[in-house]
Amino acid sequence: MSKDREFLWRRLHSLLGIIPVGLFLTMHLLINFTATGGAENYNAATANMEKIPFLILVEWIVIYIPLMFHAFYGVYIAFTATPNTGRFSTYRNWMYSLQRFTGVFLVIFIAWHIFQTRIQKALGTEVDYDMMANIVSNPFMLGFYIVGIISATFHLSNGLWAFLVSWGITQSPQSQKIATYVTNIIFVILSVVGVAAILAFV
Amino acid sequence: MIAANTGRMVKVEILRQDTKGGNSYWQKFQVPYRHGMNVISILMEIQKNPVTENGENTTPVTWDMNCLEEVCGACSMVINGRPRQSCSTLVDQLTEPIKLEPMKTFPVIRDLQVDRERMFNALKKVKAWVPIDGTYDLGEGPRMPEGKRQWAYELSKCMTCGVCMEACPNVSEKASFIGPAPLSQVRLFNTHPTGAMIKDERLNAIMGDGGLANCGNSQNCVAACPKGIPLTTSIASLNRATTVQMFRNFFGSDHYVD
Numbered sequence: 001m002s003k004d005r006e007f008l009w010r011r012l013h014s015l016l017g018i019i020p021v022g023l024f025l026t027m028h029l030l031i032n033f034t035a036t037g038g039a040e041n042y043n044a045a046t047a048n049m050e051k052i053p054f055l056i057l058v059e060w061i062v063i064y065i066p067l068m069f070h071a072f073y074g075v076y077i078a079f080t081a082t083p084n085t086g087r088f089s090t091y092r093n094w095m096y097s098l099q100r101f102t103g104v105f106l107v108i109f110i111a112w113h114i115f116q117t118r119i120q121k122a123l124g125t126e127v128d129y130d131m132m133a134n135i136v137s138n139p140f141m142l143g144f145y146i147v148g149i150i151s152a153t154f155h156l157s158n159g160l161w162a163f164l165v166s167w168g169i170t171q172s173p174q175s176q177k178i179a180t181y182v183t184n185i186i187f188v189i190l191s192v193v194g195v196a197a198i199l200a201f202v
Numbered sequence: 203m204i205a206a207n208t209g210r211m212v213k214v215e216i217l218r219q220d221t222k223g224g225n226s227y228w229q230k231f232q233v234p235y236r237h238g239m240n241v242i243s244i245l246m247e248i249q250k251n252p253v254t255e256n257g258e259n260t261t262p263v264t265w266d267m268n269c270l271e272e273v274c275g276a277c278s279m280v281i282n283g284r285p286r287q288s289c290s291t292l293v294d295q296l297t298e299p300i301k302l303e304p305m306k307t308f309p310v311i312r313d314l315q316v317d318r319e320r321m322f323n324a325l326k327k328v329k330a331w332v333p334i335d336g337t338y339d340l341g342e343g344p345r346m347p348e349g350k351r352q353w354a355y356e357l358s359k360c361m362t363c364g365v366c367m368e369a370c371p372n373v374s375e376k377a378s379f380i381g382p383a384p385l386s387q388v389r390l391f392n393t394h395p396t397g398a399m400i401k402d403e404r405l406n407a408i409m410g411d412g413g414l415a416n417c418g419n420s421q422n423c424v425a426a427c428p429k430g431i432p433l434t435t436s437i438a439s440l441n442r443a444t445t446v447q448m449f450r451n452f453f454g455s456d457h458y459v460d
Contacts, residue, residue, distance in 0.1 A: 010415035011448070080377040081418060087283045088369060088422045096371060096420035162419050168442020171435060 013073045014159075014166045016066040022156045024063055029149070029190060032197035039129035042200075046127065071110070074103045099158050102151040109148035132201045142202065149194035157187035210235040213255075213299035214244055216263055219310050226310070230255040230299070241281060241288035241302065242267055245314075265314040272428060275363025279314045280305055285368035287428055288314075305368040307375075318364050324384035325362070328407045332397040344395035357390040357436065359429040366423035366433060378412030382423035385414055386436035392443070402458045405440075405447040414440055 031049065035042035052058055078100040085097050116135060121127045136142040161183040164170040170179045211232040219226040232255050233247040242265075249262040265288065267277040272290040280303040281291050293300065308316035334340060346354070366382040367373045373381045388404045391397035408414040414437065423433040450457060 006411050007409040007413055007415045007444070007448075077418075080372070080374075082371045082374045082376075084369070084371050084422070088420075088425060090421065090425055092419065092421040093371070096418055099418075165419050165434075165438050166415070166417075166441055168438060168440075168445050171438040171442060173432070173435065176434075176438070 009073060010077075011166070013070060013077070014163050016070045017156075017159045018163050020062045021067055021070055022160065024067075025152055025156055026190065029153075029194045029197060033193050033200075035129065035132075035197055035200035039133075042129045067110070071103075071107045075107060078104050095158050095161075099155060099162070102155045105151050106148070106155060109144070109151065112144075113148065129201070132198075136198060136201045142198070145198050146195055149198060150191050153187055153190035153194055157183040157190065160186065208235055208237075212239070212244060212293055214248070215299045215301045216248075216313070217301075217303040218263065218313050219304070220261075220312065222309065222311055229260060235293070239293040241279075241291045241293065241296075241300070242270065242277060244293065244300070245288070245302075263314065264312045266316075273361055275361035278305060278363045278365055278368075279303065280368065285365040285426060287363065287365075290428070305364055307368045307370075307373050308364060316364070318362065321362050321364060321367065321381070321383060324380045325387060327380070328384050328388050328391075328404050329400060330384065330387040330391055332391065332394055333400055334396070346395050350393060354390055354393050356429075357386055357393075357431055360386060360390075360431055361429065363428065365426050365428055369422040369426035371420050371422065372416055372418045377416065379416040380408065380412050380414075382417075382427075382433040382437065385417075385440060386431055386433050389436040389439055401443075402447065402450075405444055406451070408440065409444055409447065414444055 031045050032042075034045040049055075081096075081100050083097040083100070085093050117127060117131070120131075125131065136145060161170075161176075161179050164179050165176060170176045212235050214231045214233060216229050216231065217226050218229050231248050231253075233244050236243065245263055245265050252260050252262040254260055265277065265279065267289065268274040269276070270289045272287050275287070277288040278285060279288050280301075281288065282296055282301050285305055288302075302314060304310045304314045304316050306316075308318055308320070311317050360383055362383060364383070370379070370381060372379045385408060388408055392401045392404055417437050419434075421434050424431075424435075427433055449455075
């Protein structure tokens with residue numbers, strides 16, 4: 001990647017994190033939430049998604065390509081950082097470090113999650129309620145998934161805050177403070193939805 | 203002036219480095235306390251009597267200083283973990299032992315002396331000046347509204363001291379980020395009515411390698427700035443300006459500077 005295009009790569013990284021990756025995560029957690037209404041409810045909701053025409057193409061364009069760019073460029077960003085929360089323990093500096101920490105963790109978590117679900121589907125296993133129930137019957141896996149879900153909702157909501165700054169939408173300290181409150185509320189709501197959904201498989 | 207000898211000694215620990223790129227090591231000193239002492243006066247005491255706490259002779263500690271009234275930025279160093287000016291940092295406000303380190307985000311020349319050249323190069327890169335070629339009298343420039351002048355004055359207080367660079371987790375030798383101070387200067391000179399005549403050139407200069415988009419929003423810069431410059435507001439404002447500039451560049455707009 002050419003370095004003099006860095007501005008465009010960074011802006012693209014910021015944009016893709018929200019559209020489509022952030023939107024996809026929200027949809028994903030909402031569909032998972034249908035599991036709180038029982039196995040049949042969940043199986044019906046996921047079967048509906050299977051009806052999307054050209055599904056494999058949609059998956060690549062809307063999910064895999066943007067997600068991979070966001071993930072790999074994000075790892076580069078994370079490893080060029082020098083976190084200094086020890087010397088500057090402000091709220092924003094903690095968010096800065098956590099954003100990078102959760103980002104790197106999510107690359108590992110999502111790689112594992114894709115291997116355990118989507119790749120197994122490609123190898124011929126049926127994706128349904130029982131598949132997830134099987135995975136989270138292991139308490140270690142359940143813990144890993146809960147940490148993964150909360151990392152993802154944090155990374156998205158804090159990333160949304162950064163997106164608003166990076167594109168020049170929130171400029172003044174006051175607007176950035178309001179954005180902090182709003183994105184924190186989004187974090188709580190998405191976390192409750194995500195964790196309630198995974199617990200429905202236990 | 204004869205300083206009152208109170209008998210109290212101030213404990214100081216200094217991270218020393220003899221040569222550029224050489225190894226660094228801590229050395230402990232004790233200097234006699236005087237009322238109203240600042241960090242520079244401690245360093246001057248050590249210069250007069252370069253003997254460590256253990257009574258070993260050593261070389262005097264090297265540091266940079268100039269104005270001694272917190273407007274030049276030369277004497278910046280890391281004092282008890284925080285980057286700040288050693289002239290305006292008073293001993294009475296510090297916990298002992300006072301730990302002095304160079305701002306290691308810059309190349310260390312010797313002891314507490316660093317090379318801030320990258321900041322001056324950045325100012326050249328972003329054309330942090332009002333361009334007039336001086337060949338003939340252009341007359342008066344456009345007037346600036348008073349309200350705008352007042353906040354622009356806040357941005358003009360930047361003394362290129364490097365404290366924001368030291369505080370920023372994205373400014374380091376492994377990253378090419380230009381840093382908060384030169385970015386805020388882009389906003390200052392793009393606000394000036396004559397400076398704004400090359401607004402697009404400054405925006406394009408910060409839209410390349412290591413430019414504006416490398417900011418990670420940790421907002422340490424604004425917390426650390428000794429002059430209280432709203433650095434993060436400047437960065438967010440430039441984010442908006444470069445968003446517009448990006449579309450202008452992409453679609454080949456001829457609205458260069460309006």
